[in-house]
């Protein structure tokens with residue numbers, strides 16, 4: 132028996148038009164593939180349900196998003212094909228942001244890695260004062276990554292325009308040059324700082340620069356020692372990029388996944404995550420559970436818009 | 437006419453959807469719109485021997501938000517792993533995906549090194565790349581933007597299907 136609503140199904144599965152019983156033809160390759168699993172389920176005659184996962188179909192005038200389930204219940208077999216709207220859009224939006232964020236992160240680390248590799252190569256060439264080396268200076272002036280080169284005692288030898296631009300803010304009078312400011316932020320925010328320098332290790336992480344009345348900036352900082360052939364530290368290389376935007380996207384993404392779109396209230400996922408965090412703390416706590424009666428009515432009447 | 441299912445796999449934003457769009461419709465869009473789930477496009481290819489109808493499965497990018505789903509490969513005749521030559525991370529991920537595919541399917545695999553219109557990523561060493569290419573039946577440099585190498589890749593795959 133076939134029940135349907137909406138004429139998209141007539142177009143997708145035209146063989147069902149005007150029929151009570153039919154054989155599904157080859158209009159939707161995805162659905163056809165899903166029917167293999169569905170038939171398996173139906174043949175077992177055990178109650179159960181499987182989902183197809185989301186797919187897209189191009190009809191003559193519209194692009195539709197679908198999701199099917201096959202159900203076996205009380206010796207009856209069902210195939211349900213749902214046309215998704217809100218659910219799809221919400222998922223798409225969330226993943227869009229999440230993936231754009233992955234991309235920016237990839238791009239920034241790619242730049243950092245590249246720069247380190249290049250500079251390490253240039254700086255380890257055995258000819259005297261590195262800061263004066265033409266290729267280094269050129270590479271530095273062109274990159275949009277902030278870079279500072281320091282000597283073994285952490286005195287600045289060279290820094291590029293991009294680094295100055297990161298801290299350039301007409302509203303704030305800087306009382307320290309950028310390299311000193313970075314060091315200060317690093318020392319204040321990361322206790323392991325001294326160990327990095329004393330053991331000549333590399334470090335990558337994020338530092339926060341609060342610059343009222345501005346918003347504050349998140350900076351990705353990489354610190355690399357550059358060693359001579361005898362393994363003595365000759366220079367320190369700092370590279371810095373602004374990741375505030377990524378942080379912001381991350382937060383927006385969390386907001387999308389943890390807050391209800393209709394009421395803007397924290398949702399179930401948020402609740403479970405918080406509960407888990409609480410439990411991890413291993414301390415007794417109270418949980419107050421309030422059930423709002425008939426709240427479904429609100430979701431039903433406003434939730435579909 | 438024979439029908440062949442081809443799956444496009446790869447990390448997100450490497451250009452799977454764009455490659456198919458370029459191949460099927462001849463269109464390229466700069467804007468990134470991430471895919472959810474699966475979309476299947478069809479295209480007929482005339483090879484020397486016969487006409488092949490390619491059923492091209494565009495599968496959501498495999499990343500920390502969406503895992504590898506072996507079920508999408510059922511009945512596939514070949515797969516293409518797409519990588520983005522401006523992001524070396526996508527190559528590493530492509531290699532991981534290859535291993536997962538090889539565990540579940542014994543079908544020809546192709547490597548698309550996409551975005552060839554852009555400068556290549558900085559640290560793919562030639563030897564690493566060589567090793568990777570060896571793991572595939574064939575590799576193609578493609579640009580979904582200019583169309584370079586795109587038609588060639590799909591028709592080659594169609595041709596292999598008729599041999």
Ligand SMILES: Nc1nc2c(ncn2[C@@H]2O[C@H](COP(=O)(O)OP(=O)(O)OP(=O)(O)O)[C@@H](O)[C@H]2O)c(=O)[nH]1
Nearest residue numbers: 448449450451452453454466468471497551580581
């Ligand atoms: N310059 C250039 N950009 C490309 C090329 N191919 C894709 N892009 C761009 O890269 C971005 C991602 O392309 P998509 O085709 O959506 O990537 P995808 O692999 O389908 O991504 P997901 O669906 O998220 O897994 C878009 O902004 C495209 O415009 C190319 O060959 N050259």
Ligand SMILES: [Mg+2]
Nearest residue numbers: 452453470471
């Ligand atoms: Mg896509």
